[in-house]
Structure formats: structure tokens, C-alpha cells
Amino acid sequence: MSREPFPFPWEYSFPPFFTRQTNLTTHHAQLVKWSSLILSYCRHHRLFKLSLSPSSTSSSTTTGPPSSVDNPQPSPGADELFYNRRLDKRLSIADIKETIDFMRKDGRAEYVGGAGGDVVWIYWRTPEEWATMIEEWVDGTGQKGTVLTLYELTEGDGTRGAEFHGLDPELLQKALGVLVKRGKAQIFGQEDSQGVKFF
């Protein structure tokens, strides 16, 4: 499934966009613009995790694998996102972290494996939203009471076309965890062959 390159917004070609602004309101606007850019970029490329380190393309793919998403782009990820090749401008790692912190406050990002990590979840859909989506799908397809494997949910033919098709397994776990807490599902099974039952 081939995708067009991400249409970057106009501010992406505005040189001061890559410099941390000192004025508080301008800085806030800058953070808002960057976070919406990150979210829409990740949504476009269906990236669930983002590696922040400004390393080479190869290392970024290994540390922060965009999981099973089909990505025809050479390296859709932090390197392309935070580095404007045309302007030769890069958002510094400190500024990226600040933006991520800003997004975390908003519930739109989370460090993988606790704070200070190099890889972050980018929640262009939060686990709650994913959970609601799965629940609606289960409702809509009349599969309440049935048991589904996690693989079936994300990779199976039944979910093809649903938005959570191809969801990162870890993120799926989180989403299902929300459902379990709500008392709408139960997870059982072993490490590699987990199943879920919806109520």
C-alpha cells in the first residue's frame, strides 16, 4: 500500500520554526504547531512510536520500529520529520523533548518504558480511543462473547478496513487493558498466543 509523501504544512518551510522561541506566547504557538505536525505526520505514516535520537536512518528503524506498518517511504521517522533538508534546519533534541513533554501533558505522547527514554508513543489516537473503536467494531460485527486472538484483531482478514488494523501489538495491549478496566473484555492466554473475550 503505497502512500504519497506527507504534505508538510507551510510553517515547516519557515526557518524560525526550528528555533526555540523565547517569547512565551510565541513559544506556546510553536509547541502547538509542532505537536500537531508530529501527530498528523505520524497519522499519515501510521507511526505509533517515534525514536527521538538524531541518529542515522538505520538506527532509528531498529530502535524505534514502526512495527508492521507498510512504509514505502525511505525513512519516515524522526529524521525526516525534525530535519528540513531544504532549509538545512533541524529541531534540536532538547526542543524535541520539550515538544514531547508538551504533548505528554496533553495525553498525546508517552515515553516507551518510562520517562527519559529515547522512544515515545505518539498517540494520534489515545489507547482509550482505540479501545472505544475496537468495542464499536465488536459491537458492529456482533462478536460479543466470542474469543478473538490479538493477531486476529490487528492482522486478521476480519479487521481489514477497520482503522485499528495493523495496530502496534503493544498499543493493542494498552487499548485492551482499558477495555478490561471498563469490564468489557477479558484477556487470557500465554505470552505469544493471547486471546481476548468481549462482553
Add this chain to the structure above:
Amino acid sequence: MFLKQIDLTTALRPSYLPDEVLLFVQDNVGLYEGKYKLPDQQNGQVYLTSHRICYVDKADPRKQSVALDLKDVERYEFYAGFLKSSAKVTLIPKPSKRSSLQSRSPGLGSTPSRNGTSSPLQRSDTPARTPPVEQPPPSTATWVCTICTFSNPVPSNFDPATANVHTPLPPCLACGIKPTLTHVLKAAISNATSRAPNSLTPNVQTPLPLRPRPVSELSGAVSEPSTPSSTPPPQTADPDASFQCPRCTFLNHPSLMVCEICGAQLISHDVPAELRQTQARTESPGPFLNPAVSSLASSPDSPESVKISFRGGGEKIFYERLKGAMTQRKWLLQGAPPIPKSIRSSDGNSSLGGSDSGATVAQTERVKTAGIAGLEQRGLDRRKNNEIVIGTAFEDLEALMASAKEIVALAESFARQGKSGKTSAQDSALLAESAAQLGLITTKDIVGGADESLYLSELARNLAEFLTDDARGVLKKAGGIMSLVDLWAMFNRARGGVELVSPQDFEKAVRLWEKLKLPVRLRTFKSGVMVVQGRDRTDETTVKALLGWLQDLHSFPPDREVPWDWQRFGRGVTAQDAAERFGWSIGVAEEELEMAEERGVLCREEGIEGLKFWENFIDTGEGKSYKTKEQESAEQMIKALREAGFV
């Protein structure tokens, strides 16, 4: 009118006349006319200068500020203050031309009643005044020898306006001691000033002038009988005609204004009643018996004493300096020609007597020498001249007063010589003006008052004038804005090395600008840098100018290929660019750009080319509408509640 409206400078100080020198400033004073307070002039500053006394009102300076010329002041009195009444200085004006005419015409009858005798002196005086032009006033002037107290006549060819140290003076007729120039000068001047209004009086019917009676002397005068006021004017040839002092009965010389023995004012008798009625303008000092009448009849012609009430102290220094100013009579020196060059060029052998021969000698010498030798000779001559002038001028203070004009001219020329080469053109221009500035600067001892607040406010006004002076254009040259340190250095340099202002005082004074509503203001940037700029130059205008400039850059293609859409974003500017564009210093440009950034108009870009400022395309308004999730949910809840009708 005794009190005149005056012009104020931009800094709300009186604008000075040429050659006028500021002597003293005191705040918190009020004005009285006669016995009554002037309602609109009760809180202000009084400026004593060599020529005037200026009152600048605090509340409404442009309308209520007045001045009186010292040359119109007949007399001044000091009242030390008692209990609640503040110390006052009373200034009694000379009779104006009109009122002198009226007060004198009736008075002529009263004179003979006083002494009963007529004198040839008086007679000789009388025709002299009837045609006022015939006999010049200096002819009757006398000077009292300081050694033997003999009254000598001032030589008829002695002119106080042109006299200088080299004018030959005859020795005392009694003891043969030569008088000092200043002594004779004073005598001549005091005579000239006391006669000046009289001789100008066009009233031919007044054979004998009589001084109007000031209010303060009324009681003494009224007590005297005025019955023979109807007696005809004396045309007798009695040589002893003189004024009898109303206090001590001493018969004074008719030219004297005050009694020689007791110092009482010599005054005319009261005005006849019939004359008062017939003449519409008889509100001369004579009828001011009733204070109520006097206050009502304060027509512009009637001279009325003016009192300055010192509520904040400083009256003693004011009085002392006023005394000095009245003795010096600087206003008479106005237009006095400098010492003739010929005297100076002589080698001092004939400095007093043979000025003409000295001149010819010098001229012949000059003709002989030519080329470099001639130039050297001329330089030598000039240096010798200066030596003589300075030497005689500083012999004593009195002489310095007499030759003040030349000394100032000399100081100016020295200042002009000293500037050559080492300082920048702008600074040297300021230096050259420093001599002219000398009279206007505020020094600590000019200003009265116990605390230094008055000094500071005067300094603040001084600075504001310095900055806004169009001729100098200090602020304009610096692009309308300059740092405080630069101003401090320039201001002290302009003072020519005397009475320098300490940085502390300077800063305090500058901070007063806002309070004094002066046309300049102090601005502190967030980095702590302090600058001065015009009051009309606000941040808004600066931002507008910056934005206009940046928007212009949208339509002009940049010098080289740029990777961004310059038609949309324009380009970034550095502080250097802004400094060049607006004529600011780089420091000021940085501060202004950061100020604009602080206001959200600009944003920054840090790159290899340094810090650049751009129009703010980052904050385009979305930031404000952006809400966090909690805010959103809270708003939704409120919305729901409102729909449900709970709120």
C-alpha cells in the same frame, strides 16, 4: 506691567536672554502682589538670573509663569518670616513712565512746602528736565571717594557702557587718590538708572520730578501736612533746594532717592485730591491708602510691589544673590563693545594713557614683519593680549565683573582651539558651545533647598533641554534613541569639565522625566540597558516601523537564492541590519528587536549566520484557540449543564 508673561523652553524652564546667567533656583514659592496672594501663582519655582526673576508655576507652567526684569526693580526688601508667615522678598518696582508722569505733576506743589527754600541747584536741575534731551544724565553723577568720602563728580565724558579698565579716571579732588573703575562705574550706573525714567518723561509741565510713594511708606507720608500743596511750582534761584527726609529731616541732595543719613526712601507728598478725581489714571501709588482700593485698582500701569514667599526656605541665599545681581547690573553691559584692540597690542607701557600711540607702534611693527615671522609675531601679540586681559580681569572680582564679556569671549576661543583633532566632530561642536552653556547649567550651589530633589529636577530639565535642542540635535543624530551612558558622557563633556554630574545624580535626574512631564523619557530594556528617547517614540511606533520594513522585504527578492518562500515570509534580519536601517547603535537595535519579539511581533531564528529576526508566522492565532483536553472536557461539561438548564 511689572510682571510679564514669559516663554518657556521645552523642559519648562524660562528661556534665557543672550548673556543671561542663572544665579539661583528655589522651588515651593508663591507670589504676592502688594499684600495679596496671586491665586494662580502660589506654588512654583523661582529662577533668579542676572537679568530677571522668573516664576514658573508648577500646575500650569505655560499659562501662569511670569517674570520681572531686575532693571525695573527700584528696591528690594527682606522679611525673615514670623510664626506661620514664610520668609519673603519684596520687590518694589520703579515707577513706570505713565505713573511717574501722573504722580509727579501733582507733587511739584508739595516740594517747597517741605523745605520752604528753593535752590539754584534745583533750578539748574529743573530746566534740564523740562527739555530732557539737552543735558545727559551722567553730568550730575557723583562718586564718593572711599578714602576721604569726598563726593566727586563723575567726568562728563565717562560712559558706563564703554568704560573699561583702561579708561582714564581723574583722581579724587580732595585727597588725590585714584578711584577704582568699578567704583566710578557703579556710581555712574546708579545715577543713570535713577535718572533714566525721569529724563524720558515727556511731560514738559513737570519742572521737578518727584518719586511716587510706595505703599510701605504711606504711613509716614500721610502724617505730614499737605496743606500747601496748592502753592505754585518754585521758579526761584535758591541754591539749597533739596529733599527733606521724612524720617530724620536731613536735607538731601535732590538727585538722591534714599536719605543719606537714615536710608529712608525720599518720597513726594500725597497727591492733591482734586487731581486724583479729574484724572482717570490716578491709580498711582499715591492714593493707595486703602488696601481694598489698591487690590481693585491693580491696573497694568500701576506699579505694585511683588512679594516672593519662600515656603520651602532658600530665601537668604536668594536675597544674597539678588543683592549681587542688583549691584552688578549685568543688563547694562549688554551690547558693551569689547576693549579696543589697539590697547591690547601695545606692550603694556601705555596700557592706560597712550592707547593711540601704542596702536600705531604695534601697527608699524606688524607691517615690518612678513611670512612666518609675521605669523609668529601675530601669535605672540595675541598671546600677550590674552595675558593682559586675563591678568587685569582676575585682579579682583570687581574688575572681573567689568570685563566679563571679554573673558567669556576668550573662553569661547580657547574652547574652540582646544577641540582641534582629538575629539569627534560632533563632540567638538558641543565643546565649542560649552561657553555659551555656562550660564544655563544647573549646579548644586545654584539651587536652594535642603534636599537635593530640586537640584535633581533642575538637572532633569537641563538634560531634557540638552536633548531636545534642535540646534544641537543630540537625540536626532542618534536615531531618536541613545543609551544613557552615551548621554552621560556627552553631557559631561558639554559642560566643559566643570560641575560634572555624578552617575548617581544623573540616573536619579533622568528618572524624574516622567514625573516632570518632559518631552523625553527613560526606557529600560529587559536586559537592564537604559536608553533615552523622545516621549513620542513609543514601543508601538518602533514596532510599526520594524514591521513596515519587514513587510517591504516581501516584495524585494533577496540577494541570493533562498530555500524558503521569500514572497511569503520575507527574510530574517539581524541587529546589524536594523541598526543600519534605522541609524541606531547595534546595542539599541538588539534591544528594540527583542522588544518587538517580546510583544510577539517578531520571532527568532538561530542559525550559522547568527540571530535573525522574522515576522512572526508561528503565532498566527491558533495558540489562543488551542485547548488542553481537560479544558475541553470542562467546557463540554459546562455546555451540557447549560443545555440541561442547570446553569
